[in-house]
Amino acid sequence: MPTSLKLHIILFLLLLLAGCKHSVTDTSGEARTEPTDIPELPYILEGDYTPDTGILYKVIVGHDTCFVMVDSINDKQMYGHYYQLVDGSDCVERKEFSQDIHWKSKRKEALVYIYQEPEFHFINDPLYRYPTYKTAVTRDIEYGQALGYWTSMPGTEDESYLEILTDGLKKSFSRSTQSLTMDVYHPIFSDTDFSISNYRQPLLMLIHGGGFYVGDKSDSLMSSLCRHFASMGYIAVSINYRLGFLPLKNEIARTGYMALQDAHAAMRYLVEHADQFGIDTSMIFVGGASAGSITALNLAFMRDENRPKAVRGNVLQKLGTIDASGNSCHASFHIKAIANMWGAVTNLNMLKNSQTDIISFHGDADQVVPYDNGFPFSDISAKLGQRMFDRMYGSLQIDKRAREIGLHSELYTYEGEGHSLHHNRDGSWNQKNYLTIRNRMTSFFYKQVAGEDPVIENDRDNPRLFYIDKEGVSEVQWRVEGGYITKYEPLNRSIWVVWDSEAPRHRIYASGLNTSIRGGDSQGHGFDIHKDITLEN
Secondary structure (H helix, E strand, O other): OOHHHHHHHHHHHHHHHHHHHHOEEOOOOOOOOOOOOOOOOOOEOOOOOOOOOOOEEEEEEOOEEEEEEEEEEOOOOEEEEEEEEOOOOOEEEEEEEEEOHHHHHOOOEOEEEEOOOOOOOOOOOOOOOOOOOEEEEEEEEEEEEEEEOEOOEOOOOOOOHHHHHHHHHOOOOOOEEEEEEEEEEEEEOOHHHHHHHOOOEEEEEEEOOOOOOOEOOOOHHHHHHHHHHHHOOOEEEEEOOOEOOOOOHHHHHHHHHHHHHHHHHHHHHHHHOHHHHOEEEEEEEEEEEOHHHHHHHHHHHOOHHHOOHHHOOOOOOOOOOOOOOEOOOOOOOOOOEEEEEOOOEOOHHHHHHOOOEEEEEEEOOOOOOOOOEEOOOOOOOHHHHHHHOOOEEOHHHHHHHHHHOOOOEEEEEEOOOOOOOOEOOOOOEOHHHHHHHHHHHHHHHHHHHHOOOOOEEEOOOOOOEEEEOOOOEEEEEEEEEOEEEEEEEHHHOEEEEEEEOOOOOOEEEEEEEEEEEEOOEEEEEEEEEEEEOOOOO
16 A cells, blocks of 8 residues: 555545544454444544544554544644554654544444543552561460470570570480460451452471570561561461480480470461461471471471480380470471471482471571581581581572472672671661561562462564463453553453554553462462563564
8 A cells, every 4th residue: 555545545534533432442342343343433524523632543454554633722733643554564653633624524333432431540569578467466275285304595695605505505315295375366357358368378386496495486686587477468387396315425416306296286287277366377487596496397397206315215205206295286387388497308319208488598608507507606616516416408408409309499799708698797676688588488488379470472473462370360351561552351361462663661560360279269369470572663
Protein backbone atom coordinates (compact mmCIF):
# COMPACT_ATOMS: atom_id res chain seq x y z
CA MET A 1 0.00 0.00 0.00
CA PRO A 2 1.52 3.39 -0.92
CA THR A 3 2.58 5.56 2.00
CA SER A 4 0.32 8.43 0.96
CA LEU A 5 -2.68 6.12 0.87
CA LYS A 6 -1.85 4.79 4.35
CA LEU A 7 -1.66 8.31 5.68
CA HIS A 8 -5.07 9.17 4.21
CA ILE A 9 -6.53 6.08 5.86
CA ILE A 10 -5.11 7.14 9.19
CA LEU A 11 -6.54 10.63 8.78
CA PHE A 12 -9.93 9.18 7.93
CA LEU A 13 -9.73 7.12 11.11
CA LEU A 14 -9.06 10.20 13.10
CA LEU A 15 -12.11 11.86 11.65
CA LEU A 16 -14.24 8.97 12.79
CA LEU A 17 -13.62 9.99 16.36
CA ALA A 18 -16.31 12.65 15.95
CA GLY A 19 -18.82 10.16 17.36
CA CYS A 20 -16.65 8.62 20.04
CA LYS A 21 -18.47 10.13 23.02
CA HIS A 22 -20.29 6.83 23.49
CA SER A 23 -17.62 4.39 22.36
CA VAL A 24 -17.06 1.25 24.42
CA THR A 25 -14.05 -0.60 25.72
CA ASP A 26 -12.72 -3.41 23.54
CA THR A 27 -12.63 -6.36 25.91
CA SER A 28 -11.40 -8.93 23.42
CA GLY A 29 -8.64 -6.83 21.90
CA GLU A 30 -8.92 -8.58 18.54
CA ALA A 31 -8.87 -6.61 15.28
CA ARG A 32 -12.20 -7.14 13.55
CA THR A 33 -12.40 -6.83 9.78
CA GLU A 34 -16.19 -6.78 9.52
CA PRO A 35 -18.76 -4.56 11.28
CA THR A 36 -20.01 -6.18 14.45
CA ASP A 37 -23.65 -7.06 14.97
CA ILE A 38 -23.61 -5.75 18.55
CA PRO A 39 -25.93 -2.73 18.21
CA GLU A 40 -24.34 -0.56 20.91
CA LEU A 41 -20.99 -0.36 19.09
CA PRO A 42 -20.99 2.92 17.08
CA TYR A 43 -19.24 1.58 14.02
CA ILE A 44 -21.25 3.98 11.81
CA LEU A 45 -20.37 7.40 13.14
CA GLU A 46 -22.80 10.26 12.64
CA GLY A 47 -23.69 13.58 14.14
CA ASP A 48 -21.74 16.59 15.30
CA TYR A 49 -19.93 14.98 18.22
CA THR A 50 -16.26 15.67 18.68
CA PRO A 51 -13.69 13.29 20.17
CA ASP A 52 -12.40 13.82 23.68
CA THR A 53 -8.85 15.08 23.93
CA GLY A 54 -6.30 13.16 25.96
CA ILE A 55 -8.06 9.81 25.48
CA LEU A 56 -6.40 6.98 23.56
CA TYR A 57 -8.68 5.32 21.01
CA LYS A 58 -8.21 2.05 19.23
CA VAL A 59 -9.58 2.37 15.70
CA ILE A 60 -10.15 -0.46 13.23
CA VAL A 61 -11.15 0.10 9.60
CA GLY A 62 -10.99 -2.92 7.35
CA HIS A 63 -7.67 -4.58 8.01
CA ASP A 64 -6.00 -1.48 9.45
CA THR A 65 -5.60 -0.92 13.18
CA CYS A 66 -4.09 2.05 14.94
CA PHE A 67 -4.06 3.84 18.29
CA VAL A 68 -5.10 7.49 18.08
CA MET A 69 -5.07 10.40 20.51
CA VAL A 70 -6.42 13.90 19.83
CA ASP A 71 -4.26 16.44 21.64
CA SER A 72 -6.26 19.59 20.83
CA ILE A 73 -9.23 20.59 18.68
CA ASN A 74 -11.04 23.77 17.61
CA ASP A 75 -13.44 24.85 14.88
CA LYS A 76 -10.73 25.01 12.24
CA GLN A 77 -8.14 22.37 13.12
CA MET A 78 -7.61 19.09 14.92
CA TYR A 79 -4.17 18.06 16.20
CA GLY A 80 -2.97 14.78 17.64
CA HIS A 81 -0.77 11.75 17.22
CA TYR A 82 -1.25 8.10 16.32
CA TYR A 83 0.58 4.76 16.52
CA GLN A 84 0.27 2.55 13.48
CA LEU A 85 0.14 -1.19 14.15
CA VAL A 86 1.98 -3.00 11.37
CA ASP A 87 1.77 -6.72 10.66
CA GLY A 88 5.03 -8.59 11.28
CA SER A 89 6.35 -6.17 13.90
CA ASP A 90 5.96 -6.01 17.67
CA CYS A 91 6.50 -2.23 17.68
CA VAL A 92 4.48 0.86 16.81
CA GLU A 93 5.87 4.27 15.96
CA ARG A 94 4.45 7.58 17.08
CA LYS A 95 3.47 10.01 14.30
CA GLU A 96 1.96 13.47 14.51
CA PHE A 97 -1.07 14.61 12.49
CA SER A 98 -3.19 17.67 11.91
CA GLN A 99 -6.46 18.02 9.97
CA ASP A 100 -8.27 21.09 8.70
CA ILE A 101 -11.90 22.21 9.14
CA HIS A 102 -13.26 19.69 6.61
CA TRP A 103 -12.67 16.72 8.91
CA LYS A 104 -16.30 16.69 10.12
CA SER A 105 -17.64 15.85 6.67
CA LYS A 106 -15.38 12.80 6.18
CA ARG A 107 -17.07 10.05 8.13
CA LYS A 108 -16.33 6.41 7.54
CA GLU A 109 -17.55 3.01 8.73
CA ALA A 110 -15.20 1.77 11.44
CA LEU A 111 -14.85 0.17 14.84
CA VAL A 112 -13.78 2.62 17.53
CA TYR A 113 -12.92 1.75 21.09
CA ILE A 114 -11.61 3.67 24.03
CA TYR A 115 -8.30 1.94 24.67
CA GLN A 116 -8.22 0.62 28.20
CA GLU A 117 -5.86 -1.85 29.79
CA PRO A 118 -7.34 -4.57 31.99
CA GLU A 119 -7.87 -3.58 35.61
CA PHE A 120 -4.62 -3.83 37.53
CA HIS A 121 -3.34 -3.46 41.06
CA PHE A 122 -0.38 -4.92 42.89
CA ILE A 123 -1.30 -7.72 45.27
CA ASN A 124 1.56 -6.87 47.64
CA ASP A 125 0.54 -9.72 49.95
CA PRO A 126 2.30 -9.18 53.31
CA LEU A 127 1.56 -12.62 54.77
CA TYR A 128 4.83 -14.44 55.60
CA ARG A 129 6.71 -11.68 53.75
CA TYR A 130 6.57 -8.45 55.74
CA PRO A 131 6.01 -7.58 59.42
CA THR A 132 2.31 -6.75 59.49
CA TYR A 133 0.64 -8.03 62.64
CA LYS A 134 0.94 -7.25 66.30
CA THR A 135 2.27 -10.18 68.31
CA ALA A 136 1.72 -11.80 71.67
CA VAL A 137 3.76 -14.34 73.60
CA THR A 138 2.73 -17.08 75.99
CA ARG A 139 5.69 -17.92 78.19
CA ASP A 140 6.89 -20.98 80.06
CA ILE A 141 4.60 -23.58 78.53
CA GLU A 142 5.80 -26.94 79.81
CA TYR A 143 6.29 -29.43 77.00
CA GLY A 144 7.93 -32.16 79.12
CA GLN A 145 10.18 -33.19 81.98
CA ALA A 146 13.52 -34.94 82.01
CA LEU A 147 16.46 -35.73 84.29
CA GLY A 148 19.26 -33.18 83.95
CA TYR A 149 21.44 -30.54 85.58
CA TRP A 150 19.67 -27.32 84.49
CA THR A 151 17.76 -25.85 81.57
CA SER A 152 18.65 -22.17 81.82
CA MET A 153 21.74 -20.12 82.54
CA PRO A 154 21.26 -16.61 81.10
CA GLY A 155 23.40 -13.53 81.58
CA THR A 156 26.79 -15.12 80.99
CA GLU A 157 27.80 -13.10 77.92
CA ASP A 158 30.49 -11.16 79.79
CA GLU A 159 31.91 -14.10 81.72
CA SER A 160 35.02 -16.03 80.75
CA TYR A 161 34.96 -19.74 79.96
CA LEU A 162 36.63 -20.43 83.32
CA GLU A 163 34.04 -18.42 85.26
CA ILE A 164 31.18 -20.18 83.47
CA LEU A 165 32.62 -23.65 84.10
CA THR A 166 33.31 -22.84 87.74
CA ASP A 167 29.69 -21.77 88.26
CA GLY A 168 28.44 -24.84 86.42
CA LEU A 169 30.55 -27.37 88.31
CA LYS A 170 28.76 -26.39 91.49
CA LYS A 171 25.51 -27.61 89.90
CA SER A 172 26.92 -30.74 88.23
CA PHE A 173 27.19 -33.16 91.13
CA SER A 174 23.69 -34.62 90.73
CA ARG A 175 20.84 -34.55 88.28
CA SER A 176 17.23 -33.77 89.10
CA THR A 177 13.95 -33.67 87.20
CA GLN A 178 13.90 -30.57 85.04
CA SER A 179 10.82 -28.81 83.66
CA LEU A 180 11.22 -28.31 79.91
CA THR A 181 9.51 -25.11 78.80
CA MET A 182 8.91 -23.02 75.71
CA ASP A 183 7.75 -19.52 74.81
CA VAL A 184 5.17 -19.36 72.00
CA TYR A 185 4.90 -16.17 69.92
CA HIS A 186 1.89 -15.73 67.66
CA PRO A 187 0.31 -13.05 65.46
CA ILE A 188 -2.73 -11.14 66.62
CA PHE A 189 -5.22 -11.10 63.75
CA SER A 190 -7.80 -8.34 63.61
CA ASP A 191 -11.41 -8.66 62.46
CA THR A 192 -10.33 -7.72 58.92
CA ASP A 193 -7.86 -10.65 58.95
CA PHE A 194 -10.64 -13.17 59.59
CA SER A 195 -10.03 -15.13 56.38
CA ILE A 196 -6.33 -15.47 57.22
CA SER A 197 -6.91 -16.44 60.84
CA ASN A 198 -9.13 -19.33 59.69
CA TYR A 199 -6.06 -21.02 58.26
CA ARG A 200 -3.32 -22.64 60.28
CA GLN A 201 0.06 -20.98 60.23
CA PRO A 202 3.59 -22.25 59.58
CA LEU A 203 5.66 -23.17 62.62
CA LEU A 204 9.20 -21.95 63.28
CA MET A 205 10.91 -23.49 66.30
CA LEU A 206 14.15 -21.80 67.38
CA ILE A 207 16.89 -23.21 69.62
CA HIS A 208 19.34 -20.92 71.43
CA GLY A 209 23.08 -21.46 71.57
CA GLY A 210 25.55 -21.52 74.47
CA GLY A 211 27.80 -24.54 74.07
CA PHE A 212 25.21 -26.87 75.66
CA TYR A 213 26.12 -25.16 78.92
CA VAL A 214 24.59 -21.67 79.09
CA GLY A 215 21.74 -19.70 77.54
CA ASP A 216 17.98 -19.35 77.72
CA LYS A 217 14.95 -19.26 75.43
CA SER A 218 14.73 -15.50 76.07
CA ASP A 219 18.09 -15.06 74.29
CA SER A 220 18.06 -11.75 72.40
CA LEU A 221 18.62 -13.35 68.98
CA MET A 222 15.94 -16.00 69.44
CA SER A 223 13.34 -13.64 70.91
CA SER A 224 13.98 -11.01 68.20
CA LEU A 225 13.56 -13.60 65.45
CA CYS A 226 10.44 -15.02 67.10
CA ARG A 227 8.77 -11.61 67.24
CA HIS A 228 9.72 -10.90 63.65
CA PHE A 229 8.34 -14.16 62.26
CA ALA A 230 5.20 -13.97 64.40
CA SER A 231 4.58 -10.47 63.03
CA MET A 232 4.50 -12.00 59.53
CA GLY A 233 2.01 -14.72 60.43
CA TYR A 234 4.13 -17.61 61.75
CA ILE A 235 3.74 -19.44 65.02
CA ALA A 236 7.26 -18.93 66.42
CA VAL A 237 8.59 -20.87 69.39
CA SER A 238 11.77 -20.60 71.46
CA ILE A 239 12.59 -23.59 73.66
CA ASN A 240 14.69 -24.35 76.71
CA TYR A 241 16.46 -27.70 76.91
CA ARG A 242 18.80 -29.53 79.27
CA LEU A 243 22.24 -27.98 79.72
CA GLY A 244 25.43 -28.77 81.61
CA PHE A 245 28.05 -31.51 81.67
CA LEU A 246 31.12 -32.70 83.48
CA PRO A 247 34.31 -31.82 81.56
CA LEU A 248 34.62 -35.25 79.93
CA LYS A 249 34.31 -36.09 76.22
CA ASN A 250 31.52 -38.64 76.61
CA GLU A 251 29.63 -36.36 78.99
CA ILE A 252 29.67 -33.54 76.43
CA ALA A 253 28.40 -35.88 73.69
CA ARG A 254 25.62 -37.11 75.98
CA THR A 255 24.52 -33.55 76.78
CA GLY A 256 24.34 -32.72 73.08
CA TYR A 257 22.21 -35.82 72.55
CA MET A 258 19.89 -34.89 75.44
CA ALA A 259 19.40 -31.50 73.80
CA LEU A 260 18.28 -33.35 70.67
CA GLN A 261 15.88 -35.50 72.70
CA ASP A 262 14.38 -32.37 74.25
CA ALA A 263 14.01 -30.62 70.89
CA HIS A 264 12.32 -33.75 69.55
CA ALA A 265 9.96 -33.77 72.53
CA ALA A 266 9.16 -30.09 72.00
CA MET A 267 8.33 -30.68 68.34
CA ARG A 268 6.16 -33.71 69.15
CA TYR A 269 4.30 -31.60 71.70
CA LEU A 270 3.69 -28.77 69.23
CA VAL A 271 2.47 -31.09 66.49
CA GLU A 272 0.21 -33.01 68.87
CA HIS A 273 -1.26 -29.66 70.01
CA ALA A 274 -1.44 -28.17 66.51
CA ASP A 275 -5.15 -27.41 66.89
CA GLN A 276 -4.54 -25.46 70.07
CA PHE A 277 -1.74 -23.35 68.58
CA GLY A 278 -3.13 -23.08 65.02
CA ILE A 279 -0.12 -24.80 63.42
CA ASP A 280 0.06 -25.99 59.84
CA THR A 281 1.97 -29.24 60.38
CA SER A 282 2.95 -29.43 56.70
CA MET A 283 5.00 -26.23 57.12
CA ILE A 284 7.51 -26.87 59.91
CA PHE A 285 10.77 -24.92 60.10
CA VAL A 286 13.58 -25.05 62.63
CA GLY A 287 16.46 -22.70 63.31
CA GLY A 288 19.23 -22.36 65.79
CA ALA A 289 22.52 -20.66 66.60
CA SER A 290 25.76 -22.45 67.52
CA ALA A 291 24.81 -25.37 69.83
CA GLY A 292 21.18 -24.64 68.98
CA SER A 293 21.97 -25.02 65.30
CA ILE A 294 23.81 -28.29 65.94
CA THR A 295 20.64 -29.46 67.69
CA ALA A 296 18.39 -28.22 64.87
CA LEU A 297 20.48 -30.05 62.25
CA ASN A 298 20.42 -33.23 64.34
CA LEU A 299 16.65 -32.89 64.78
CA ALA A 300 16.14 -32.88 61.03
CA PHE A 301 18.75 -35.41 59.95
CA MET A 302 19.84 -37.69 62.79
CA ARG A 303 18.13 -41.06 63.16
CA ASP A 304 18.59 -43.63 65.93
CA GLU A 305 21.22 -45.50 63.91
CA ASN A 306 23.26 -42.26 63.77
CA ARG A 307 23.37 -41.76 67.55
CA PRO A 308 26.82 -41.11 69.01
CA LYS A 309 28.59 -44.06 70.64
CA ALA A 310 28.62 -42.26 73.99
CA VAL A 311 24.86 -42.77 74.40
CA ARG A 312 24.84 -46.42 73.37
CA GLY A 313 27.32 -47.80 75.92
CA ASN A 314 26.58 -49.76 79.07
CA VAL A 315 23.20 -49.79 80.76
CA LEU A 316 24.03 -46.84 83.01
CA GLN A 317 25.02 -44.67 80.03
CA LYS A 318 22.15 -45.51 77.71
CA LEU A 319 19.79 -42.60 77.10
CA GLY A 320 17.31 -44.43 74.88
CA THR A 321 16.10 -43.52 71.42
CA ILE A 322 15.72 -39.99 70.17
CA ASP A 323 11.98 -39.95 70.89
CA ALA A 324 12.18 -41.77 74.24
CA SER A 325 12.45 -38.76 76.52
CA GLY A 326 10.61 -35.67 77.68
CA ASN A 327 6.94 -36.57 77.23
CA SER A 328 4.56 -39.24 76.00
CA CYS A 329 3.59 -37.45 72.77
CA HIS A 330 3.86 -39.69 69.72
CA ALA A 331 3.19 -37.26 66.86
CA SER A 332 5.45 -37.60 63.83
CA PHE A 333 6.70 -34.62 61.83
CA HIS A 334 8.82 -33.56 58.88
CA ILE A 335 11.00 -30.47 58.94
CA LYS A 336 10.69 -28.61 55.68
CA ALA A 337 13.73 -26.32 56.05
CA ILE A 338 16.40 -25.27 58.55
CA ALA A 339 18.17 -22.01 59.32
CA ASN A 340 21.68 -23.04 60.35
CA MET A 341 23.44 -20.19 62.12
CA TRP A 342 27.11 -21.10 62.64
CA GLY A 343 26.35 -24.74 63.38
CA ALA A 344 27.92 -28.08 62.43
CA VAL A 345 27.38 -31.86 62.37
CA THR A 346 29.58 -34.82 63.29
CA ASN A 347 28.27 -36.98 60.43
CA LEU A 348 27.70 -35.62 56.93
CA ASN A 349 26.22 -38.90 55.69
CA MET A 350 23.10 -38.41 57.80
CA LEU A 351 22.03 -35.49 55.56
CA LYS A 352 20.59 -38.07 53.18
CA ASN A 353 18.02 -39.06 55.84
CA SER A 354 15.62 -36.17 55.12
CA GLN A 355 14.47 -33.94 52.28
CA THR A 356 15.05 -30.83 54.34
CA ASP A 357 16.48 -27.71 52.74
CA ILE A 358 19.11 -25.62 54.50
CA ILE A 359 20.13 -21.97 54.67
CA SER A 360 23.43 -21.42 56.47
CA PHE A 361 25.25 -18.41 57.90
CA HIS A 362 28.84 -18.73 59.10
CA GLY A 363 31.99 -16.68 59.54
CA ASP A 364 35.01 -18.28 57.85
CA ALA A 365 37.21 -17.24 60.81
CA ASP A 366 35.02 -19.00 63.40
CA GLN A 367 37.19 -20.68 66.05
CA VAL A 368 34.33 -21.89 68.24
CA VAL A 369 32.44 -24.00 65.68
CA PRO A 370 34.49 -24.79 62.54
CA TYR A 371 33.37 -23.20 59.29
CA ASP A 372 34.97 -26.01 57.26
CA ASN A 373 35.86 -28.96 59.47
CA GLY A 374 37.82 -29.43 62.68
CA PHE A 375 37.31 -29.40 66.43
CA PRO A 376 35.26 -26.87 68.45
CA PHE A 377 36.78 -24.23 70.72
CA SER A 378 40.09 -24.02 68.91
CA ASP A 379 40.23 -20.47 70.29
CA ILE A 380 41.01 -22.00 73.70
CA SER A 381 43.35 -24.79 72.63
CA ALA A 382 43.54 -27.00 69.55
CA LYS A 383 44.66 -29.95 71.66
CA LEU A 384 41.83 -29.42 74.13
CA GLY A 385 39.30 -29.39 71.28
CA GLN A 386 40.60 -32.70 69.96
CA ARG A 387 40.58 -34.22 73.44
CA MET A 388 37.06 -33.10 74.38
CA PHE A 389 35.07 -33.17 71.12
CA ASP A 390 34.51 -35.25 68.00
CA ARG A 391 35.52 -33.75 64.66
CA MET A 392 32.75 -31.52 63.31
CA TYR A 393 31.82 -30.45 59.81
CA GLY A 394 30.68 -26.86 59.54
CA SER A 395 28.50 -24.92 57.16
CA LEU A 396 30.90 -25.11 54.22
CA GLN A 397 30.91 -28.90 54.26
CA ILE A 398 27.18 -29.09 55.06
CA ASP A 399 26.37 -26.92 52.05
CA LYS A 400 28.63 -28.96 49.77
CA ARG A 401 27.16 -32.32 50.79
CA ALA A 402 23.57 -31.03 50.73
CA ARG A 403 24.00 -29.89 47.13
CA GLU A 404 25.60 -33.19 46.16
CA ILE A 405 22.57 -35.17 47.36
CA GLY A 406 20.03 -32.80 45.79
CA LEU A 407 18.90 -30.68 48.72
CA HIS A 408 18.34 -26.98 48.17
CA SER A 409 21.08 -25.27 50.15
CA GLU A 410 22.17 -21.66 50.45
CA LEU A 411 25.39 -20.69 52.23
CA TYR A 412 26.21 -17.11 53.24
CA THR A 413 29.86 -16.79 54.24
CA TYR A 414 31.04 -13.82 56.29
CA GLU A 415 34.67 -13.34 55.33
CA GLY A 416 37.04 -12.69 58.20
CA GLU A 417 34.29 -12.88 60.82
CA GLY A 418 34.10 -15.27 63.74
CA HIS A 419 31.40 -16.81 65.90
CA SER A 420 28.00 -15.27 66.82
CA LEU A 421 27.62 -13.06 63.77
CA HIS A 422 24.90 -10.99 65.43
CA HIS A 423 27.49 -9.69 67.91
CA ASN A 424 30.52 -7.51 67.33
CA ARG A 425 33.90 -8.51 68.79
CA ASP A 426 33.20 -6.37 71.87
CA GLY A 427 29.89 -8.18 72.46
CA SER A 428 27.66 -5.35 71.22
CA TRP A 429 24.75 -6.03 68.89
CA ASN A 430 25.62 -6.15 65.17
CA GLN A 431 22.44 -4.76 63.63
CA LYS A 432 23.67 -5.05 60.04
CA ASN A 433 24.43 -8.76 60.30
CA TYR A 434 21.24 -9.43 62.24
CA LEU A 435 19.03 -7.78 59.62
CA THR A 436 20.81 -9.53 56.76
CA ILE A 437 20.38 -12.93 58.42
CA ARG A 438 16.76 -12.24 59.36
CA ASN A 439 15.79 -11.03 55.90
CA ARG A 440 17.48 -13.93 54.11
CA MET A 441 15.75 -16.37 56.43
CA THR A 442 12.46 -14.64 55.66
CA SER A 443 12.90 -15.01 51.91
CA PHE A 444 14.14 -18.59 52.19
CA PHE A 445 11.22 -19.76 54.30
CA TYR A 446 8.71 -17.77 52.24
CA LYS A 447 9.69 -19.70 49.11
CA GLN A 448 9.05 -22.90 51.03
CA VAL A 449 5.59 -21.72 52.12
CA ALA A 450 4.38 -20.00 48.97
CA GLY A 451 6.49 -21.67 46.31
CA GLU A 452 8.64 -19.94 43.73
CA ASP A 453 7.10 -16.89 42.10
CA PRO A 454 5.87 -17.56 38.55
CA VAL A 455 7.75 -16.17 35.55
CA ILE A 456 6.43 -14.11 32.63
CA GLU A 457 7.21 -16.02 29.42
CA ASN A 458 7.39 -14.74 25.84
CA ASP A 459 6.13 -16.96 23.02
CA ARG A 460 8.96 -17.96 20.68
CA ASP A 461 6.77 -17.88 17.58
CA ASN A 462 4.87 -14.71 18.41
CA PRO A 463 6.83 -11.90 20.06
CA ARG A 464 3.59 -10.09 20.92
CA LEU A 465 2.33 -12.92 23.15
CA PHE A 466 3.27 -13.03 26.84
CA TYR A 467 1.94 -15.55 29.36
CA ILE A 468 2.45 -17.27 32.70
CA ASP A 469 2.90 -21.01 32.31
CA LYS A 470 2.53 -22.39 35.82
CA GLU A 471 -0.16 -24.53 37.38
CA GLY A 472 -1.93 -23.11 40.40
CA VAL A 473 -1.66 -19.49 39.28
CA SER A 474 -4.94 -17.58 39.16
CA GLU A 475 -6.51 -14.11 39.11
CA VAL A 476 -3.61 -12.69 37.10
CA GLN A 477 -3.74 -8.97 36.35
CA TRP A 478 -1.48 -7.23 33.83
CA ARG A 479 -0.02 -3.80 33.18
CA VAL A 480 2.32 -2.64 30.44
CA GLU A 481 4.81 0.24 30.57
CA GLY A 482 5.96 1.58 27.19
CA GLY A 483 3.39 -0.31 25.14
CA TYR A 484 -0.22 -1.36 24.68
CA ILE A 485 -2.18 -4.48 25.46
CA THR A 486 -4.03 -5.44 22.28
CA LYS A 487 -5.51 -8.69 23.54
CA TYR A 488 -6.20 -10.08 27.00
CA GLU A 489 -7.02 -13.74 27.67
CA PRO A 490 -7.70 -14.24 31.41
CA LEU A 491 -8.27 -18.00 31.19
CA ASN A 492 -4.93 -18.53 29.47
CA ARG A 493 -3.13 -16.06 31.76
CA SER A 494 -1.84 -14.25 28.67
CA ILE A 495 -1.75 -10.90 26.91
CA TRP A 496 -0.77 -9.62 23.46
CA VAL A 497 1.40 -6.52 23.47
CA VAL A 498 2.79 -3.99 20.99
CA TRP A 499 5.54 -1.65 22.05
CA ASP A 500 6.02 2.06 21.55
CA SER A 501 9.49 2.15 20.01
CA GLU A 502 10.19 5.60 21.48
CA ALA A 503 9.24 4.81 25.08
CA PRO A 504 12.15 5.04 27.57
CA ARG A 505 11.34 1.67 29.19
CA HIS A 506 9.44 -1.43 28.12
CA ARG A 507 8.17 -3.56 30.98
CA ILE A 508 5.32 -5.97 31.74
CA TYR A 509 3.89 -6.28 35.25
CA ALA A 510 1.79 -9.21 36.48
CA SER A 511 0.14 -9.66 39.84
CA GLY A 512 -1.99 -12.55 41.03
CA LEU A 513 -2.30 -15.54 43.32
CA ASN A 514 0.10 -18.45 43.59
CA THR A 515 -1.83 -21.22 45.32
CA SER A 516 -0.42 -23.36 48.09
CA ILE A 517 -1.76 -25.48 50.93
CA ARG A 518 -2.49 -23.96 54.31
CA GLY A 519 -3.80 -26.45 56.79
CA GLY A 520 -5.28 -28.61 54.02
CA ASP A 521 -7.23 -25.81 52.34
CA SER A 522 -6.22 -24.26 49.04
CA GLN A 523 -5.30 -20.61 49.47
CA GLY A 524 -3.42 -18.22 47.24
CA HIS A 525 -0.31 -16.26 48.12
CA GLY A 526 -0.04 -12.97 46.30
CA PHE A 527 2.81 -12.39 43.85
CA ASP A 528 4.05 -9.25 42.07
CA ILE A 529 6.47 -9.85 39.21
CA HIS A 530 7.74 -7.99 36.15
CA LYS A 531 9.69 -8.60 32.96
CA ASP A 532 11.87 -6.04 31.21
CA ILE A 533 11.79 -6.12 27.41
CA THR A 534 14.67 -5.26 25.10
CA LEU A 535 13.43 -4.35 21.63
CA GLU A 536 15.40 -5.81 18.76
CA ASN A 537 14.09 -3.36 16.17
